Amino acid sequence: MAAAPPPAVHPSRRDEIHAALRSVLGPTDRLLVLHSSLFAFRTDVRGLRGDLLAALRALVAEGVTVALPAVTFEFCRTKEYHHRTSAPTTGVLVEWFLGLPEVRRTPHPVYSFAVAGPLTDELMACPPDTAFGAGTVFEVFERHDARIATLGASWNSCTQVHRYEELAAVPYRHPMTVSGTADFGAGPVPVDLEMIVRDTALRSTLDFAPVFDRLRADGAMTTGELWGAAVESVSTRDLARVCDALMGDDPWALLREARVIEHRARTLAAEPVRLALLGSRNLEILAAETAAEARRVLGDAPYALHVPEYGTLGREVHDPGSALRGFDPHASFFTDRLEDVLGVDEPGTADGERLGAALEHYTDLVRAYAATTDRPVFVVSFAEVQPYAVDAAPVVREAGRLLREALADLDHVHVVEPAAIIARTGGGPLVDQRLWLVGRVPYGAAMSRALARRFWGLTLSVTGRTARVVVTDLDNTLWHGILGEDGLDGIQIGTDHPGNAHLRLQRALKSLRAQGIALAVCSKNDEDLALRALREHPAMELREEDFVATEIGWRPKAEAIADIAERLNVGLANVLFLDDNPVERARVREFLPQVVVPELPEDPAGYADALLDSPFTTVFGVTDADLRRTEQYRARDRVERRRRGFDRVEEFYASLGTELHVTPLTEGNAARAAQLCAKTNQFNTTTLRHTRAELRRLADAPDSDVFVLAVADRFSASEDLGLLILSHEGAHTTVDGYLLSCRVLGRGVEAGALGWLAAATTARGGTRLSGRVTPTERNAPCRTVFADAGFAPGEADGSWHLDLTGEHTAPPWLRVIDHTEAENHRA
Numbered sequence: 136m137a138a139a140p141p142p143a144v145h146p147s148r149r150d151e152i153h154a155a156l157r158s159v160l161g162p163t164d165r166l167l168v169l170h171s172s173l174f175a176f177r178t179d180v181r182g183l184r185g186d187l188l189a190a191l192r193a194l195v196a197e198g199v200t201v202a203l204p205a206v207t208f209e210f211c212r213t214k215e216y217h218h219r220t221s222a223p224t225t226g227v228l229v230e231w232f233l234g235l236p237e238v239r240r241t242p243h244p245v246y247s248f249a250v251a252g253p254l255t256d257e258l259m260a261c262p263p264d265t266a267f268g269a270g271t272v273f274e275v276f277e278r279h280d281a282r283i284a285t286l287g288a289s290w291n292s293c294t295q296v297h298r299y300e301e302l303a304a305v306p307y308r309h310p311m312t313v314s315g316t317a318d319f320g321a322g323p324v325p326v327d328l329e330m331i332v333r334d335t336a337l338r339s340t341l342d343f344a345p346v347f348d349r350l351r352a353d354g355a356m357t358t359g360e361l362w363g364a365a366v367e368s369v370s371t372r373d374l375a376r377v378c379d380a381l382m383g384d385d386p387w388a389l390l391r392e393a394r395v396i397e398h399r400a401r402t403l404a405a406e407p408v409r410l411a412l413l414g415s416r417n418l419e420i421l422a423a424e425t426a427a428e429a430r431r432v433l434g435d436a437p438y439a440l441h442v443p444e445y446g447t448l449g450r451e452v453h454d455p456g457s458a459l460r461g462f463d464p465h466a467s468f469f470t471d472r473l474e475d476v477l478g479v480d481e482p483g484t485a486d487g488e489r490l491g492a493a494l495e496h497y498t499d500l501v502r503a504y505a506a507t508t509d510r511p512v513f514v515v516s517f518a519e520v521q522p523y524a525v526d527a528a529p530v531v532r533e534a535g536r537l538l539r540e541a542l543a544d545l546d547h548v549h550v551v552e553p554a555a556i557i558a559r560t561g562g563g564p565l566v567d568q569r570l571w572l573v574g575r576v577p578y579g580a581a582m583s584r585a586l587a588r589r590f591w592g593l594t595l596s597v598t599g600r601t602a603r604v605v606v607t608d609l610d611n612t613l614w615h616g617i618l619g620e621d622g623l624d625g626i627q628i629g630t631d632h633p634g635n636a637h638l639r640l641q642r643a644l645k646s647l648r649a650q651g652i653a654l655a656v657c658s659k660n661d662e663d664l665a666l667r668a669l670r671e672h673p674a675m676e677l678r679e680e681d682f683v684a685t686e687i688g689w690r691p692k693a694e695a696i697a698d699i700a701e702r703l704n705v706g707l708a709n710v711l712f713l714d715d716n717p718v719e720r721a722r723v724r725e726f727l728p729q730v731v732v733p734e735l736p737e738d739p740a741g742y743a744d745a746l747l748d749s750p751f752t753t754v755f756g757v758t759d760a761d762l763r764r765t766e767q768y769r770a771r772d773r774v775e776r777r778r779r780g781f782d783r784v785e786e787f788y789a790s791l792g793t794e795l796h797v798t799p800l801t802e803g804n805a806a807r808a809a810q811l812c813a814k815t816n817q818f819n820t821t822t823l824r825h826t827r828a829e830l831r832r833l834a835d836a837p838d839s840d841v842f843v844l845a846v847a848d849r850f851s852a853s854e855d856l857g858l859l860i861l862s863h864e865g866a867h868t869t870v871d872g873y874l875l876s877c878r879v880l881g882r883g884v885e886a887g888a889l890g891w892l893a894a895a896t897t898a899r900g901g902t903r904l905s906g907r908v909t910p911t912e913r914n915a916p917c918r919t920v921f922a923d924a925g926f927a928p929g930e931a932d933g934s935w936h937l938d939l940t941g942e943h944t945a946p947p948w949l950r951v952i953d954h955t956e957a958e959n960h961r962a
Contacts, residue, residue, distance in 0.1 A: 200252030214315030
C-alpha cells in the first residue's frame with residue numbers, strides 16, 4: 136500500500152487525543168490494543184486523520200506498541216486474502232493507520248492487526264492458520280498483559296473475548312476449517328485456517344456487557360473522555376479473569392437471551408419426534424400441513440415424517456426391509472376415508488357383504504402393521520366428509536362399529552373419532568373435489584390442518600410433552616377488567632358480553648382440570664382481593680379450590696411460574712401459561728423458554744378455542760391417577776409445608792408414615808406403568824420409553840423383572856408412582872430403569888426403594904447390584920440416587936455398583952409392603 140502524504144496536524148487536538156489515550160494507560164503498559172469508532176466524537180472532522188495518526192505515532196515514539204484490529208471476513212467467503220487489497224471492516228482509523236510506512240499487518244487471513252512499535256516483530260511471527268489459540272496475537276496480548284482500550288467504540292467489538300470463549304469451549308461455538316490461499320507479502324500460499332464459529336442454527340447474538348459491567352464493578356476499568364465520547368481500557372489479565380469466572384459459572388453468559396439459546400441448543404440436540412402418516416391415497420397436502428404444524432408446535436425441536444408413496448402402503452407394511460419398517464415412529468396414523476377403504480366415490484352404495492370384506496381387508500392391514508411396533512397406532516374412523524348422492528350415514532356408522540370391534544383387542548391401537556376434528560376446521564368443504572379428481576388427494580387444506588393439529592396433539596401426549604399444569608393470569612384473562620381498579624363488583628364475568636367470553640375460558644379450563652390437567656394462578660394483583668374474587672364472585676366458574684397453587688403479587692411472572700413448577704415438582708416443559716398481555720407472554724418466553732406460551736387472539740372470544748385447540752392440552756389415555764392429579768398436587772403442597780417444621784430430614788420422613796408397595800407388573804397396572812414410562816422425565820435414570828407390550832415381555836422373561844412402585848402416606852392414598860426394571864445375570868442384578876413420578880420426590884422414597892431392592896436381592900441369593908444414569912436435559916433430580924443409596928461409581932460414566940455381601944435394609948421410616956413373593960417373582 137503506497138504511503139499517504141503527511142496529514143495536516145492540529146496541535147491542540149493531537150495533544151487532546153494523546154492525553155486521552157495516555158489517561159487510560161498505566162505507567163508500565165507497553166502494548167495498546169485500540170478499538171475505535173469515530174462516529175461517537177463531537178468534533179470537526181477536518182484534519183482529524185492527521186491528528187489521530189500523530190497521537191498514535193507519539194505513543195509509539197514513547198515505546199508503546201500500538202495494535203488496531205484489521206479484521207476482514209472476506210476470506211471465509213472467497214477463500215482468498217491479500218494483505219493490501221483485503222480491506223478491514225473495523226473502521227476508518229485502521230485504514231489510515233495502515234497507510235503509515237512504519238505500520239505492518241500481522242499475517243492472518245481473518246483476524247489481522249495493524250501494528251507499530253517495539254513488539255511488531257513478535258506479533259508478525261504469529262502463525263496464520265489458527266485464530267485464538269496458542270501462538271496467536273491474542274496469546275501475545277495476554278503474555279504482555281496488553282491494555283485493551285476503546286476510543287468511542289462498543290466493548291462488543293473486543294475480539295480478545297473470543298479467545299476466552301474458545302478456552303472455555305462454549306457450547307454455542309464449534310470448530311471449523313476454512314481452506315484457501317493467502318498472500319501475506321511473499322506471494323500466495325495455501326492456508327487451512329482453524330477457527331471457532333457460532334452455530335448459526337442457534338440464531339444467537341453476542342452480548343459482552345456482563346464482562347465489562349463486572350470489570351467496572353470490580354474497579355478494573357480505567358475511564359476517560361474525549362469530545363463527548365467515552366475512552367475506556369482494561370488489562371488483558373483482568374479481562375481473562377472475569378471471562379473465566381463468568382463462563383465457568385455459565386457457559387452461555389455472553390449471549391443475549393442466554394436461556395432461550397441454551398434451550399434451543401438442547402432442543403436441537405434432542406432425538407427427533409417421528410410420526411408416520413399412513414394411507415392408500417395421495418397424502419402430499421396432509422404431509423405438508425403436518426410439517427407446518429410441527430414447526431408451530433415443536434419450534435426448534437427436530438422431527439421426522441414418513442409418508443408412503445401413493446399406492447405403496449401395503450407393500451411398506453408387509454416388507455421387512457421397507458423404509459416404514461425401519462422408521463420406528465413414536466406414533467402412527469392411518470388416515471384412509473371410507474371411500475378409500477371401499478374403493479368407491481359413494482359409500483352409501485356399498486352393501487353389507489362388500490362393506491364387511493373391505494373393512495376386514497383394511498383392519499387386517501392395520502393389525503399387520505401393529506404387529507411390527509409396540510408404539511401407539513391411531514386409526515381415524517369414518518365420517519361423511521362431503522355431500523353424497525346416496526345417503527351414506529348408515530354405512531358410515533356401521534363401518535365405524537366394525538372398525539372399533541375389529542381392533543378392540545389391540546392395546547396399542549386406538550380409534551380416533553373424526554367429529555371433533557371436523558368441528559375444528561372452521562367450516563367449508565373438507566374435500567377439495569378438484570384435487571381429488573386430478574391427484575386423488577383425500578382431504579382439502581382445512582381438514583388436513585385440523586388432522587395435523589390432532590395428530591401432533593396425540594403424539595405430544597404419548598411422548599409426555601403435553602401440559603400437566605396450566606398457569607393462568609387473572610385480570611382480563613379469567614375475567615374482564617382490572618380488579619385493582621374496577622373492584623370486585625366492577626369486573627365482568629357471566630352470561631353477558633364481554634364477561635361471557637371469559638366465563639367460556641373458565642369452563643374450558645375446568646374441563647381440562649376434569650381430565651387431569653392441574654390449574655394454577657400467576658397474577659400481578661393484590662392477593663387478598665384476588666382470592667376474595669375467586670371465593671366470592673357469584674359468576675365465577677372456577678374457585679380457589681380448583682387451583683393447586685396461587686402466586687399473586689408483584690414480582691416477575693417468570694420467577695413466580697418457576698416457583699410454582701418447583702413446588703409442584705413439575706418440569707417447566709409441562710407447564711402452559713395463559714396471559715392476555717403480550718408483553719408478559721414475551722417475558723416468560725425469554726426467561727423460561729421451556730414453558731409453553733400460546734399466543735392468544737386480541738378478542739377474548741377466542742381464548743377458549745386457543746386453549747382447547749392447542750396440541751399441548753391434548754389428553755389421551757386418561758388414568759385414575761390423572762383424574763386425581765389436583766388432589767395429588769395439593770397433597771404435595773401439604774407435605775412441603777410440613778417439611779418446614781423439622782430440623783432433621785429423617786424425622787420429617789418418619790412423620791409422613793410413608794408406605795412403599797412393590798408389585799409385579801400385572802394386567803391391572805400395565806397401562807399406568809406404560810404411562811409412567813412415556814411421561815416421566817425428571818426422575819428417570821435412563822429415559823427408556825418402554826411400551827406396554829415391551830414391559831409385558833420384560834416382566835414375562837426369565838432374566839428380567841418389572842416392578843410397579845405404589846406410594847401412600849398420611850396425606851394421600853396408595854397410588855402407582857414408579858417403576859423398577861431389572862435384568863439378572865446369575866447373582867448379578869442390574870437396574871435397567873428406575874423412575875418415579877415427580878409428585879413423590881423429596882419424601883425419601885428415591886433412595887429408600889433401592890435400600891429395599893438391595894435387601895430383597897440379597898435375600899434371594901444375589902451378590903451384586905448395579906445401575907446406571909443416562910443424563911438428559913431434564914433428569915437432574917435422579918443423578919445422585921445411586922450414590923445416595925450407598926452405591927459406588929463404576930468405571931463407565933454413569934454406572935454404579937453395590938456389593939451385597941454386607942447387610943442391607945430399607946430405611947426404618949419407610950414401610951415396605953412386598954407383593955412380589957405372592958406373585959412368585961424374583962427381585
